[in-house]
Amino acid sequence: MTDPIRVLLADDDRLVRAAIDAILRSAGDIELVGQAADGAEAIDLALRHRPDVVLLDVRMPVVDGLTALREIRRLVPEVNAVVLTTFGEDEYVARALAAGAAGFLLKDSAVDELPNAVRAAAAGAAFLSPRITRQVLDRLPATPAPPAEDLARIATLSDREREILVLLSQGLSNAEIGAQLFITEGTVKTHVYRVFTKLGCDNRVRAAMLAQRAGLLDPYRA
Template sequence: MTDPLRVLLADDDSLIRTAIDAILRPAAGIELIAQVADGRAAVEAAVRHRPDVALLDIQMPVLDGLAALREIRTVAPAVRVVVLTTFGQDDYVAQALHAGAAGFLLKESAAEELEYAVRAAAAGNAYLSPKITRQVLDRLPPAPVRPSEELIKVGMLSDREREVLIRLAQGLSNAEIGRLLFVSEGTVKTHVYHVFAKLGVDNRVQAAMLAQRTGLLDASPA
């Protein structure tokens, strides 16, 4: 029998902790092992409990989520950290990814997205909310250069994988892509996995940026 994924939750808002508890506790194969209300306690709990995944809020007392993320990556590097916040500012996203976050989700994300992000992080993958992907991409200036190496990678994609990449870069979730393309969400997840592997990227933002740099979005459908 496979051991459950062990999750640590750090958020100073008791209502948020209760809501996340309600989402993750009944999820098959996931165990919420500890809940804390500040960043310092999160670091200590990560060292003590060695969870598979830590969910960290950005704004917490004593030690904020970004500082806690950096410490956890130092003292408990095996713990995969997903940043969970009500704020979607680009600087938070960039700092979190640079510090080694395995995911970045807005608290408004759907329940299934939170569960998926936890499982993806535990599996060694990076997951970013589709809304964050779109937000980051919208702030980037048009890329004047189309690197030949990246064009070759895009050329390796099948027609369906290329279509999934375009929709992903437009900020659509896997479920939304599935409805648009008339395929199951599981099929979309498989396509996304293959897209990441062929492009050599770790998350949706990186994939979307590559799609933009190579001009794939220039003639894409709205």
């Protein structure tokens, strides 16, 4: 058996924490190692427990969730974060991604999306609620042609790397990409690393946004 995914939860609403606790425990492969009621406590617990994934609410007292996210990413860079909030406005999505979030999940999402988001973040994949995924891509300004800088970056990719970029932009995990392309998960990880290096991106969401701007993602073209 594999070790459970260790999660730290930060939300100032006790009832919300209890509900999320119940959902995660029922997943079977996820362990809640700590709960924080504000951003400052979340930073302290992240340093103490060094979880695999931290779930952070946006609006919390003392230190807000996005400030806590930036500090946690600075102090414990190996931790992946999912922002969990009731607010779906563009400003929160953009700020969460800029702060290094691996996912953005609305609290009114389907129950099964929560453990799926945790699993994706733990595996190094991006997870955004379907509404948020579309929102992130739609918020990019329309341009008559893809930016030359983005096209130049895409041009450095091999055919296989470009194929993998499109698949990871669709939200597929490394294992799912490997199964679709009939290659090992380890090979996918190597390709993903090379894609990030060539594109100058440090996570899948930013890579997906660049792919969208460059016109690689047909479903999101204007």
